[in-house]
Amino acid sequence: MAMHGMRGLSVFISDIRNCQNKEQERQRIDKELGNVRNRFKNEKGLSPYEKKKYVWKMLYIYMLGYDVDFGHMEAVSLISAPKYPEKQVGYIVTSCLLNENHDFLRLAINTVRNDIIGRNETFQCLALTMVGNIGGREFAESLAPDVQKLLLSSSCRPLVRKKAALCLLRLYRKNPDVVNVDGWADRMAQLLDERDLGVLTSSMSLLVALVSNNHEAYWSCLPKCVKTLERLARNQDIPQEYTYYGIPSPWLQVKTMRALQYFPTIEDPYTRRTLFEVLQRILMGTDVVKNVNKNNASHAVLFEALALVMHLDAEKEMMSQCVSLLGKFIAVREPNIRYLGLENMTRMLMVTDVQEIIKRHQAQIITSLKDPDIRLSF
Amino acid sequence: MSEKEKQKRSTSSYSSDLELKLGLHQDLKLKIKLHFYVAVLPLSGRLESMSLYVLQIHFVLLISRQGKVRLTKWYSPYSQKERTKVIRELSGLILTRGPKLCNFVEWRGLRVVYKRYASLYFCMCIDEDDNELEILEIIHHYVEVLDRYFGSVCELDLIYNFHKIIYKCFNFWSCLTLKAYFILDELLIAGELQEPSKRTIARLVAAQDSLVESAKEQTSSITSIIAQAAK
Numbered sequence: 001m002a003m004h005g006m007r008g009l010s011v012f013i014s015d016i017r018n019c020q021n022k023e024q025e026r027q028r029i030d031k032e033l034g035n036v037r038n039r040f041k042n043e044k045g046l047s048p049y050e051k052k053k054y055v056w057k058m059l060y061i062y063m064l065g066y067d068v069d070f071g072h073m074e075a076v077s078l079i080s081a082p083k084y085p086e087k088q089v090g091y092i093v094t095s096c097l098l099n100e101n102h103d104f105l106r107l108a109i110n111t112v113r114n115d116i117i118g119r120n121e122t123f124q125c126l127a128l129t130m131v132g133n134i135g136g137r138e139f140a141e142s143l144a145p146d147v148q149k150l151l152l153s154s155s156c157r158p159l160v161r162k163k164a165a166l167c168l169l170r171l172y173r174k175n176p177d178v179v180n181v182d183g184w185a186d187r188m189a190q191l192l193d194e195r196d197l198g199v200l201t202s203s204m205s206l207l208v209a210l211v212s213n214n215h216e217a218y219w220s221c222l223p224k225c226v227k228t229l230e231r232l233a234r235n236q237d238i239p240q241e242y243t244y245y246g247i248p249s250p251w252l253q254v255k256t257m258r259a260l261q262y263f264p265t266i267e268d269p270y271t272r273r274t275l276f277e278v279l280q281r282i283l284m285g286t287d288v289v290k291n292v293n294k295n296n297a298s299h300a301v302l303f304e305a306l307a308l309v310m311h312l313d314a315e316k317e318m319m320s321q322c323v324s325l326l327g328k329f330i331a332v333r334e335p336n337i338r339y340l341g342l343e344n345m346t347r348m349l350m351v352t353d354v355q356e357i358i359k360r361h362q363a364q365i366i367t368s369l370k371d372p373d374i375r376l377s378f
Numbered sequence: 379m380s381e382k383e384k385q386k387r388s389t390s391s392y393s394s395d396l397e398l399k400l401g402l403h404q405d406l407k408l409k410i411k412l413h414f415y416v417a418v419l420p421l422s423g424r425l426e427s428m429s430l431y432v433l434q435i436h437f438v439l440l441i442s443r444q445g446k447v448r449l450t451k452w453y454s455p456y457s458q459k460e461r462t463k464v465i466r467e468l469s470g471l472i473l474t475r476g477p478k479l480c481n482f483v484e485w486r487g488l489r490v491v492y493k494r495y496a497s498l499y500f501c502m503c504i505d506e507d508d509n510e511l512e513i514l515e516i517i518h519h520y521v522e523v524l525d526r527y528f529g530s531v532c533e534l535d536l537i538y539n540f541h542k543i544i545y546k547c548f549n550f551w552s553c554l555t556l557k558a559y560f561i562l563d564e565l566l567i568a569g570e571l572q573e574p575s576k577r578t579i580a581r582l583v584a585a586q587d588s589l590v591e592s593a594k595e596q597t598s599s600i601t602s603i604i605a606q607a608a609k
Contacts, residue, residue: 063447065447065462065465067458088560088586092560092563095451096450096451096559100455101457129563133451133453133567134455159582162572163572166567166568166572170567197574198572198578201571202570202572205568239575241575241576241577241578242574242575244574249574250515251515251516252574258509293515296515297511297515300509300512300514300515304509304512335479335481336481336510336514338480339480
């Protein structure tokens with residue numbers, strides 16, 4: 001029985017792929033849509049397995065670019081299926097086809113909530129993922145407390161907690177009131193002590209959003225961010241799996257530096273000194289290497305560090321170092337680095353002290369601009 | 379678009395001051411003008427525009443060289459009509475770019491970071507002031523995870539490789555690959571990077587597969603029990 005079902009699906013797909021032109025494809029699609037529509041109408045005859053199969057077909061058709069304006073109900077109803085394979089399809093297809101502007105996504109809130117507060121970790125993950133991707137305002141109001149509980153619960157595994165962090169981020173974006181600042185300042189600081197780098201990366205994204213709106217409340221997080229950055233920059237105690245081409249979690253480094261850019265100043269001299277040491281290390285230690293990915297990752301960190309240096313209004317010497325680095329980039333062959341070097345140089349022009357320094361590189365900038373490649377590229 | 383024009387106009391007077399100060403060459407003047415609407419915010423305020431509602435990644439697209447869509451994931455609400463329009467515009471923009479150009483294009487006030495792997499273009503849309511290289515490496519991270527899972531991934535894998543786990547012996551013409559969607563969901567949530575470790579993602583996906591396997595086994599064992607009993 002199972003094989004027969006799959007064959008129907010694969011036959012449909014090979015039919016589509018064998019169509020000679022758009023017309024034929026359109027005809028085949030219409031035929032199938034009619035078929036699916038009829039089957040859905042006879043709801044009584046559909047097992048969750050069959051429903052799943054038709055929902056897959058729907059998604060394939062949608063992906064080809066055709067309008068699928070029915071069947072959303074069936075996709076959403078699969079979310080309440082008792083078994084994992086069907087439930088998973090329900091969640092994923094709903095995330096693809098629907099978004100927060102679809103009114104009846106709200107109908108799923110209760111089922112989703114049951115999955116979140118239930119004991120089943122896998123179901124929790126599915127629910128958190130979907131809400132994190134397409135949840136709207138109503139989801140924020142109903143689910144935020146439960147998601148918060150999961151994030152802070154020590155009995156939850158990192159797998160669930162990192163999804164809860166990003167899910168909460170989404171809910172916060174939809175309704176900022178769901179994160180009560182009073183309680184959260186301490187909790188964020190606690191979360192930043194997290195050892196698991198997956199959870200830390202997600203929590204850092206959450207922090208960036210919180211701090212961007214209210215940096216005063218989250219002062220206690222500042223030294224923790226600096227400490228995290230230091231740990232990463234020195235590659236202290238970073239598990240191998242989080243090292244990307246030799247660079248300790250570049251994304252977390254970038255995220256942390258971004259969070260730091262939201263604090264207007266750093267009062268504490270010790271923290272400030274530590275941060276400058278780390279930045280110095282990044283500025284001096286990044287070279288252009290052959291491996292494209294290592295290059296990109298290390299330069300992603302470097303460009304973010306440059307932004308942080310500019311924000312902190314650092315000493316002239318550091319600024320001058322930045323400018324000479326940028327000057328070096330502008331001459332590099334690699335188009336990405338050259339483009340970003342130029343763009344960052346432009347940003348630096350806003351800082352009056354730097355203008356003098358940039359003038360020294362003027363000649364070099366002009367020669368690189370004369371290069372026909374750049375004019376064509378950008 | 380008119381908003382951007384307004385911005386450009388208000389910065390042109392500032393930029394001409396600066397040009398005078400630096401005594402710049404004609405070409406550089408042009409470059410700076412182009413970039414000024416990005417740099418118009420004060421440096422520390424480079425992030426001022428990043429309010430609550432700004433996402434890191436707005437959407438993910440996988441397009442083949444012929445312009446066929448292999449996967450789409452939207453982290454922002456786009457209606458069906460808007461999605462079609464976006465896909466059409468970006469396909470036209472990206473597929474025609476030469477190989478030596480940089481991996482970022484500006485589009486509708488946003489930036490699209492893309493990279494081509496064999497016959498597939500992986501595209502992610504971000505804001506202008508986001509870190510492009512970071513996103514480029516997120517794309518690579520995704521490809522590496524897919525690679526690890528499917529074993530040397532290519533476009534055909536995304537088409538064929540749907541029921542790989544369950545029906546290994548069959549060369550199925552598959553769907554859009556539920557698997558790639560599942561893997562993407564382990565990588566990104568709410569348009570942000572969720573898990574930087576490939577090993578962790580691989581473990582999670584393997585665990586999910588065995589769940590599906592065991593569910594199928596359960597079903598088949600129950601059906602066979604019932605079949606037996608019904609004889």
